[in-house]
Amino acid sequence: MAYGGRADLAFIARELQMEVDQILPASTAAEMLGVLEIHDGEGVATQLGIKVSKSLAKGKKRILREQVPSLEPFSTALALAKENPKGFSIDDLVNRLSSNPDLVEYAENAEKLRELLMDWMIYTELLSYDGNSGLFKLKARKTQFNSST
Numbered sequence: 001m002a003y004g005g006r007a008d009l010a011f012i013a014r015e016l017q018m019e020v021d022q023i024l025p026a027s028t029a030a031e032m033l034g035v036l037e038i039h040d041g042e043g044v045a046t047q048l049g050i051k052v053s054k055s056l057a058k059g060k061k062r063i064l065r066e067q068v069p070s071l072e073p074f075s076t077a078l079a080l081a082k083e084n085p086k087g088f089s090i091d092d093l094v095n096r097l098s099s100n101p102d103l104v105e106y107a108e109n110a111e112k113l114r115e116l117l118m119d120w121m122i123y124t125e126l127l128s129y130d131g132n133s134g135l136f137k138l139k140a141r142k143t144q145f146n147s148s149t
Contacts, residue, residue, distance in 0.1 A: 005050060007042065009027060009041050012043065033064065034046055036049050048063070052064070061124060068121070073097055073106040074120065074121060077127065077136065078127070082138065086135070088135060089136075090134070093136075
């Protein structure tokens with residue numbers, strides 16, 4: 001793991017030729033997912049973060065697929081997808097989140113919320129997105145059959 005599993009966020013931003021405020025959303029998301037802890041401007045990889053960093057792409061995706069559903073606004077999006085098999089729009093999700101005082105902060109910026117779902121729910125293959133209809137749906141999981149000969 002680069003930097004021994006810990007690095008100053010300002011240093012990371014400089015390495016990426018970005019401003020610190022540009023990497024904060026990703027840092028916050030990593031902290032929410034339990035792969036990073038941030039203390040006094042320093043990011044420290046958790047045990048889960050170390051496991052993710054050492055995993056191959058498929059393993060990373062599996063680990064994150066297990067983490068994401070327990071976090072908001074993802075759990076609400078998954079519940080909405082289960083209730084609406086034909087799909088839900090970002091406006092549907094904003095309305096659902098707005099109706100819960102504990103979740104209303106997620107509904108404040110619909111475009112950011114859409115990007116968040118696109119980044120995490122599509123990557124983890126929990127949801128699919130139809131750009132023509134603007135609907136998110138539960139991702140159809142491939143079933144593997146073992147046949148005996």
